[in-house]
Amino acid sequence: MTKRASSRRPAAATLAGVLDLIEPGILDVVVAPRGTEVPVSGVALYDLGDEPADGTALAGAILLAVGVDPHGPGAVEAVRAARRAGASALVLRRGAAGPDPAGPVDPAVPAAAAAGGIAVLTRRPGRGWTDVLGLLRNACAQSSPSELAAVDSLRPGDLSGLANTLADLVGGAITIEDPQSRVLAYSRMDHEPDPMRRATILNQEVPRWRVAELRESGFFRTLWATDDVVRLPADDRYAERLAIAVRDGGEVLGSIWAAADGHPLAPDAVAALRTAARAARPHLVHHETRGREEARRREEAVHTLLTGGAGAERAARTLGVHPDRPYAVIVVEAYERHPTRAAADAPTPAEQRVLDVLALQAAALRPGCVTARAGRRLFVLTPAGEAPADPARDLVATARSVPGTVVFAGVGPLAHRPAELPGAREEAEIVVRVLRERAAAAGVSVSVSASALSVDVVSEAALVRLLDRVEPLWPMAGPVHAMVEHDRLHGSEYSASVGAYLAAFGDTPAAARGLSVHPNTLRYRLRRARELFGVDLDDPTGRLLADIGLRLAHRAHE
CATH class of the missing domain: 3.30.450.40 (GAF domain)
Structure with missing residues (x-):
């Protein structure tokens, strides 16, 4: 039924009206000293460490106490701070499960709320703060007067x-x-x-x-x-x-x-x-x-499709991925400085900015391209064929417009059906790891953005997979481990000397030039590495084990 226009100004939004517009079971009322018909002006995230000088900005608001332990002393202080800010209600994370909604918060919270006239609600598990913020904002907007x-x-x-x-x-x-x-x-x-x-x-x-x-x-x-x-x-x-x-x-x-x-x-x-x-x-x-919810569902569908398993077919339908069409998977990592932090770490503002730019650029690759985020990574799924032969190259070129950041982009082999997408994603991730390791080996001062196809790094990618399998089996004691530990404790250069010698294929003068030392100095270090730790570079097996050991040691200290 179409709602008839009314000349009478509608009543202001109330807590009861807002809660009526939210799906039951998401928020529970712990205590409401003034009832739930109190006026509500909006919803906000409240940082208790940055309290305003007066309460005008937050008067009547529903405040979300993100990061506050509902059982800790901070919960009571949050209630008091909300009262000083003039808020109408405070939402806390719900603690341990229990039949009584008041049970999962500190027992002193209801008393503090009653004294301050603040309604206290709890957010049930299963819905994050971002979802609750969106639901409350939407409900506040729908229950507020339109003035027209x-x-x-x-x-x-x-x-x-x-x-x-x-x-x-x-x-x-x-x-x-x-x-x-x-x-x-x-x-x-x-x-x-x-x-x-x-x-x-x-x-x-x-x-x-x-x-x-x-x-x-x-x-x-x-x-x-x-x-x-x-x-x-x-x-x-x-x-x-x-x-x-x-x-x-x-x-x-x-x-x-x-x-x-x-x-x-x-x-x-x-x-x-x-x-x-x-x-x-x-x-x-x-x-x-609605747009955020739709974007969230599409991101979840991309992650489901790229990891495989249950729900992959439905995710493909959601994204419009055709089962008989080839697709390329691109993985991008962004770093503000030298790439030493984990890919899953939360991105800095500069890294977030470059990921935003790249997501927009990826959408322009061709129709049907979709993206998803995870930490400092951007996953791009794009139809193949008319797309560029190296679609990651365009993304890296775009990333150079954001100063102070380094971007690595890898493209996996073409996936000719949806079931092949997880494998293509894994290959693209390995390409990115190869590019990151190249940059780390080159040094901080020469780290630059780079891209590559999986066919460009076949040998290095095979080595990465080999080291992944060997690492859990590698003993934490032995000649190489002893040498690396000695260097760490005493500041010696035996590991670097052995590594340079192996990289130069036994060419002592070339390895010495790379280390900026005299060839005799390098020969002395190699001799002492054998005497002190048993690292024998004259033996083929010893050279192989030394190379693997040094690579794994470098991984452990990244």
Whole structure:
């Protein structure tokens, strides 16, 4: 049934109204001293170590106490801090399972909440903080007043309907954009649009040169820094425009742009656009939440498809992967400095930035390309055939535009059916390991981004697999181990000398030049390595074991 527009202003959002819009079982009310009809202004992540000087910014908010132990003393302090901030409710992680919702928190929490008039809720296991944040934000937006009766009748997230409604309100042509200047919706065109509006709508984004022009002029800096309307005067090219950011708390969800549509904007267009921004907030929150959920499902499908096992067929259908079409798997690792940290480590801001850039670039490889993240890794699944012969090379070239980062990209063998994708992913990961080890061997000062196909590193990849299998069986005692440990404790150079000799195939003068020592110095070190530790380089078996041992020792200290 279509909801009839009402001229009466709806009541403000309440905690009860928000909880009614969330699936039962996700949040439990531990205590609500003032009941659940308390007004709610929004939801926020609250860092207890950075408490605001006054409570105005968080007044009425639902605060998520991320990282707070529900059984520790920090839980009680979180309740007190929420009260000082003027919040309506605090959400804690639910502790050990139990039939009583109040049991899994510190017993002092309900008493502190009652004294402060703060509702305390617990998040049940199985839903992460990111999911809960999105659910609460969406529920808050849906239960908040829209300020426009016409907007009340729109389906949540109906951005096209919203654009047309706002066009009638403002008296101009409306475009709704995301923070990256991509078009989310636009109003109907009653008159011929100016060239900029036409290009923006046709390309579904503001032309890149225009974005750069507005950024350099400081327009975007002003737009994102204010809650008010920003005016872009008319010039000899384009009509006047008004723009306003749409926010949810401190986060910018997008912007609304109004342009003259065959006649000048009305005198009250600025005031109307302010109202439009407030009315648009719940719709953009719904759009963003739905988009994040869809992106999360697609990422999970990519991971499922690349690891194989149960659910792989369904994941292929979700992603539109054709069973009779070949696909290439690319694995990318990004590092801000020398590549010594684990691939699963959380990326730094610079590494996150380059991964964002590469994910966008990967999507441009060809239609049907999908990506997924894991730590500092980006996985790219792209249809083969019309794609570049070395698709990773383009990604590395793009990565060089982000200064201070090093990127390694490996391409596995083509997978001709979905069941072959996990093997292609493993091969691509080994290619990346080979590139990373090359960089580590070359030294910090010469680490540069690189890419390779699996066919380019066959020998080195085989060695990586061999060492993977030998490593668990390798004894933690023996000649090489004793030599490496001696170097570590005494600062000697026996391991480096043996390694240089082996790398030079027994050419002592060449190995000495690589170490910047006299050949006689190297001969002395090799003789002492045999006398002290039993490392005999005259014996073929001894040379093989020394080479394997040094490679494994290098792995252990990376």
